[in-house]
Amino acid sequence: xxxxxxxxxxxxxxxxxxxxxxxxxxxxxxxxxxxxxxxxxxxxxxxxxxxxxxxxxxxxxxxxxxxxxxxxxxxxxxxxxxxxxxxxxxxxxxxxxxxxxxxxxxxxxxxxxxxxxxxxxxxxxxxxxxxxxxxxxxxxxxxxxxxxxxxxxxxxxxxxxxxxxxxxxxxxxxxxxxxxxxxxxxxxxxxxxxxxxxxxxxxxxxxxxxxxxxxxxxxxxxxxxxxxxxxxxxxxxxxxxxxxxxxxxxxxxxxxxxxxxxxxxxxxxxxxxxxxxxxxxxxxxxxxxxxxxxxxxxxxxxxxxxxxxxxxxxxxxxxxxxxxxxxxxxxxxxxxxxxxxxxxxxxxxxxxxxxxxxxxxxxxxxxxxxxxxxxxxxxxxxxxxxxxxxxxxxxxxxxxxxxxxxxxxxxxxxxxxxxxxxxxxxxxxxxxxxxxxxxxxxxxxxxxxxxxxxxxxxxxxxxxxxxxxxxxxxxxxxxxxxxxxxxxxxxxxxxxxxxxxxxxxxxxxxxxxxxxxxxxxxxx
Amino acid sequence: xxxxxxxxxxxxxxxxxxxxxxxxxxxxxxxxxxxxxxxxxxxxxxxxxxxxxxxxxxxxxxxxxxxxxxxxxxxxxxxxxxxxxxxxxxxxxxxxxxxxxxxxxxxxxxxxxxxxxxxxxxxxxxxxxxxx
Numbered sequence: 001x002x003x004x005x006x007x008x009x010x011x012x013x014x015x016x017x018x019x020x021x022x023x024x025x026x027x028x029x030x031x032x033x034x035x036x037x038x039x040x041x042x043x044x045x046x047x048x049x050x051x052x053x054x055x056x057x058x059x060x061x062x063x064x065x066x067x068x069x070x071x072x073x074x075x076x077x078x079x080x081x082x083x084x085x086x087x088x089x090x091x092x093x094x095x096x097x098x099x100x101x102x103x104x105x106x107x108x109x110x111x112x113x114x115x116x117x118x119x120x121x122x123x124x125x126x127x128x129x130x131x132x133x134x135x136x137x138x139x140x141x142x143x144x145x146x147x148x149x150x151x152x153x154x155x156x157x158x159x160x161x162x163x164x165x166x167x168x169x170x171x172x173x174x175x176x177x178x179x180x181x182x183x184x185x186x187x188x189x190x191x192x193x194x195x196x197x198x199x200x201x202x203x204x205x206x207x208x209x210x211x212x213x214x215x216x217x218x219x220x221x222x223x224x225x226x227x228x229x230x231x232x233x234x235x236x237x238x239x240x241x242x243x244x245x246x247x248x249x250x251x252x253x254x255x256x257x258x259x260x261x262x263x264x265x266x267x268x269x270x271x272x273x274x275x276x277x278x279x280x281x282x283x284x285x286x287x288x289x290x291x292x293x294x295x296x297x298x299x300x301x302x303x304x305x306x307x308x309x310x311x312x313x314x315x316x317x318x319x320x321x322x323x324x325x326x327x328x329x330x331x332x333x334x335x336x337x338x339x340x341x342x343x344x345x346x347x348x349x350x351x352x353x354x355x356x357x358x359x360x361x362x363x364x365x366x367x368x369x370x371x372x373x374x375x376x377x378x379x380x381x382x383x384x385x386x387x388x389x390x391x392x393x394x395x396x397x398x399x400x401x402x403x404x405x406x407x408x409x410x411x412x413x414x415x416x417x418x419x420x421x422x423x424x425x426x427x428x429x430x431x432x433x434x435x436x437x438x439x440x441x442x443x444x445x446x447x448x449x450x451x452x453x454x455x456x457x458x459x460x461x462x463x464x465x466x467x468x469x470x471x472x473x474x475x476x477x478x479x480x481x482x483x484x485x486x487x488x489x490x491x492x493x494x495x496x497x498x499x500x501x502x503x504x505x506x507x508x509x510x511x512x513x514x515x516x517x518x519x520x521x522x523x524x
Numbered sequence: 525x526x527x528x529x530x531x532x533x534x535x536x537x538x539x540x541x542x543x544x545x546x547x548x549x550x551x552x553x554x555x556x557x558x559x560x561x562x563x564x565x566x567x568x569x570x571x572x573x574x575x576x577x578x579x580x581x582x583x584x585x586x587x588x589x590x591x592x593x594x595x596x597x598x599x600x601x602x603x604x605x606x607x608x609x610x611x612x613x614x615x616x617x618x619x620x621x622x623x624x625x626x627x628x629x630x631x632x633x634x635x636x637x638x639x640x641x642x643x644x645x646x647x648x649x650x651x652x653x654x655x656x
Contacts, residue, residue: 357576382629
């Protein structure tokens with residue numbers, strides 16, 4: 001299939017623009033034809049294979065080259081889809097919302113510009129992965145810990161910009177970013193916060209600088225291309241003790257969350273801990289066929305067998321204690337006594353776990369900031385390897401957690417999938433991340449998933465739950481649920497878009513934000 | 525554990541075949557009887573490596589570095605995620621030709637061949653040419 005052209009761009013104009021890109025960065029860094037395949041979505045949902053297809057990709061090596069590419073795109077109107085490393089799998093990978101876009105692959109910009117042990121931060125380019133930064137810290141013997149999301153191959157910058165989370169006390173990645181360099185759509189470069197002051201030495205120490213704090217508008221957005229970002233790193237805490245508490249019954253989640261909220265707000269639970277469902281944890285070390293050969297969701301009897309076999313619960317709370325032993329001992333006493341009130345709760349440290357591979361052993365590394373790819377194991381649960389995340393946010397209350405669980409798991413099972421979910425514990429909210437694993441080779445299953453996903457979004461929105469992040473196919477859908485006061489927020493986004501990127505060349509459709517000339521039929 | 529190629533080949537094999545000692549690595553998912561059996565049938569002179577889906581330790585333990593030193597021909601009977609992750613990791617740093625067929629709900633039979641052309645694009649953290 002010929003690669004598609006974006007709306008309003010002729011084949012000749014595209015060819016001329018790509019030729020200009022070759023002049024800027026060298027012909028070996030402009031990819032067309034079969035070399036574009038690696039920029040496709042690895043987990044497509046749509047059965048229309050003309051959607052979400054890049055026309056080409058370009059891979060600059062410097063901020064200056066990004067500036068020149070942006071200027072050329074502005075001249076011709078060719079839309080660019082910036083990606084840091086393109087590993088945002090389950091959210092579309094490197095694929096663009098608008099077919100025909102040219103992927104701006106920033107993975108060659110992979111320098112770790114500075115790591116400061118004294119103040120605990122790094123300044124990185126977009127192509128730096130968690131593996132990269134972890135390796136750097138280890139190689140240089142620095143007493144700093146990384147916070148990693150589940151896949152270690154992703155971009156440190158890209159994950160933060162997409163509001164990704166990890167599992168240490170520094171788990172809210174965008175909260176931990178400090179200072180950016182951004183290329184705007186007209187080719188100008190700005191530095192945010194203290195970076196705007198020539199000769200300043202606190203760019204990565206103080207977020208806000210002077211005047212409006214603008215960093216947030218470059219996250220999950222299409223207002224600029226971030227080419228450098230500061231990220232705070234946690235000092236070695238001087239001690240680490242991961243633990244797991246298992247709970248036997250589905251309805252326990254209500255009591256567990258009520259116990260958990262004050263502990264998290266008071267920092268007794270120090271990290272961005274998770275409560276994970278039975279099947280999600282079972283799928284790390286086994287596949288469905290090892291327990292059940294029937295169709296539809298696994299029956300309760302099978303769930304009980306998995307629990308016994310793997311020594312896990314219907315819910316499994318993985319957390320960790322950070323600090324010298326006296327601190328960890330004191331915190332553990334409070335945590336243990338609090339959760340012991342839940343009938344049937346079981347408490348584990350890694351040395352208690354005999355099974356290999358084991359969920360706590362695995363999560364202990366992740367909560368320690370060690371980048372891994374182990375979490376991809378869950379893709380094998382039902383075969384077929386596709387997955388998508390449905391991630392509504394709710395308050396940290398037992399009532400909301402149980403309601404969320406029942407709403408989502410009921411629909412997921414109704415549509416023939418097993419419920420695989422986790423509650424990521426923020427200070428005051430829960431990310432209820434439900435992973436729907438599907439057979440990406442099965443067109444019927446993809447269609448069923450699409451119907452299910454739209455229904456989940458609709459039903460969640462009706463109850464006031466909004467998604468924090470989504471796959472490229474559902475960006476308009478999710479954006480449409482943030483519609484208070486006649487879509488006032490989207491209208492503001494569009495005003496900013498039109499001011500900063502009047503020709504609409506940066507990531508059209510990202511987060512539902514479209515440039516003026518592509519808004520027809522999509523008006524906020 | 526440091527993994528090193530067990531064989532160096534002059535030409536890549538086309539597909540996995542009985543008695544063809546063409547693999548630098550052969551991985552099998554030890555949890556599945558069919559994978560154990562096929563590993564015995566197809567690994568040839570290569571000592572098959574047991575895995576359980578997760579590529580992390582194998583990659584960071586030496587395979588990532590080995591793939592930068594010489595072209596590799598790798599085969600396996602594993603779950604999909606093992607093959608998928610390996611293919612993506614290799615594709616970040618070298619050119620890759622992959623063939624895969626699904627043999628049942630859980631298992632895939634696959635071959636990945638790399639060449640010695642570093643991929644245009646990402647330079648991996650294992651790449652010794654990366655600037656400090």
